Amino acid sequence: MDKTFNAITVEEKKSGQFFQSIQERNIYHLPKGDLLVRVKYSSLNYKDSLSYFGNKGVTKIYPHTPGIDAMGIVEFSKTKDFNEGDKVIVTGYDLGMNTPGGFGEYIRVPKEWVTLLPDNLGDSESMILGTAGITAGLCVNAIQEKHKIKGKKAVVTGSTGGVGCIAVMLLTKLGAEVTAITGKTSSQDFLFSIGAKEVLPRNDYLSSVKKPMSKGSWDIAIDVAGGEMLAGLIASIKYGGIITCCGLVDSPSFTSSVFPFILRGINLIGIDSAENPINKKAEVWNNFANHWKLNAIQNISRNVDMHGMMDEINKISEGRQLGRVVLKHK
The missing domain is CATH 3.90.180.10 (Medium-chain alcohol dehydrogenases, catalytic domain)
Structure with a gap:
């Protein structure tokens, strides 16, 4: 050809x-x-x-x-x-x-x-979601396997990026009270407009964390940053809480302690979207076309x-x- x-x-x-x-x-x-x-x-x-x-x-x-x-x-x-x-x-x-x-x-x-x-998903809408949406969706699926979302306190890091802003929108739609953490101090209006109930500046949050265990602030977390941010979340999740880890824009390495895991029973779950089986991706696409539909995307x-x-x-x-x-x- x-x-x-x-x-x-x-x-x-x-x-x-x-x-x-x-x-x-x-x-x-x-x-x-x-x-x-x-x-x-x-x-x-x-x-x-x-x-x-x-x-x-x-x-x-x-x-x-x-x-x-x-x-x-x-x-x-x-x-x-x-x-x-x-x-x-x-x-x-x-x-x-x-x-x-x-x-x-x-x-x-x-x-x-x-x-x-899927029939109910628009051409351009599918790419507004793209890998970012698939990743956020897989995070939510992993959370739902272990935890209810409605009425829970959730936190999303890297919240102005692709995965982050879709995660904020999706968790809000599913009934969570979402805190968005961002390093972009000028993005507060944007984050409130997509559903965040609270916006925390990244540096302010990190300076407030006490390690190895800080006050338990959230039930669930979606982290796209890794590094120091992930270490902070591990110290800040409530008893039995869940963190899904799907990125490394901060750093691929972090330093933590076993204390939050053995004293609070928290879960840290890694999420891969690239090599996930196609049937799992199709399930996420169908969710976004139906009960996860984000009308303001x-x-x-x-x-x-x-x-x-x-x-x-x-x-x-x-x-x-x-x-x-x-x-x-x-």
Whole structure:
């Protein structure tokens, strides 16, 4: 098949430097796979910025097109599981890491990475959610397996980012009283507008924590920061409380004590969204299309083209991102 398309492309020069541009690519540049998908929407995640700037822990082979999320239409299928014309979602696995991702107008992927777009979920809505929504949803599922959410006190770190702001909205919808912790002091109005009952400045909160055990303030937590923030939450969760850990924007390392675990019986649960089985992801998508429907989700996002996405990648790498950014292909 001889067809060209545009894609944000990252190249590695002999000097070891990385160069980013919008290039015309050909379908034959794509790897083998069961489905050829014309991408309508993608979205920006922190991992995309790592790939974009040449982090070899994320992407080893260049030239490369980032974009770990994609929603689009099947143009060619080798499998009976999907038909041409189907609307589909792909998030995680190797997409956008070493497999060309959603920042290009076409992707080719294995069927095991793909799920149908639920009927009650809009095209762009699915990418406002994207990997961030899947991650927040998996956190909530893990919490619900051990704890009721309605009426509980919840805390979300990194609350202005993708996972964080969706977690605030979802926990609020499910009846929790949500505290949002943020390092962006100018974002209070935004966080109150999406459902937070309290907003705590990051540094103020950390300076108030007493270790190894502080006052038990919350029943449940969704942490995207790791590092010192996660250590603070471990010291601050009530008896029998649950922390879901899904990020490391602060640090991958933290120092804590066994005391909160053996004296308060708290639970720390790790959440992975990239390699989670596709049936589990499909369950989360269907939840967002039905009883988890976030009717105001358009308020936390903005659409950009490829040029705009390149500008937004610089913002997220500098910690200046607020809400969600969706790439709309022509």
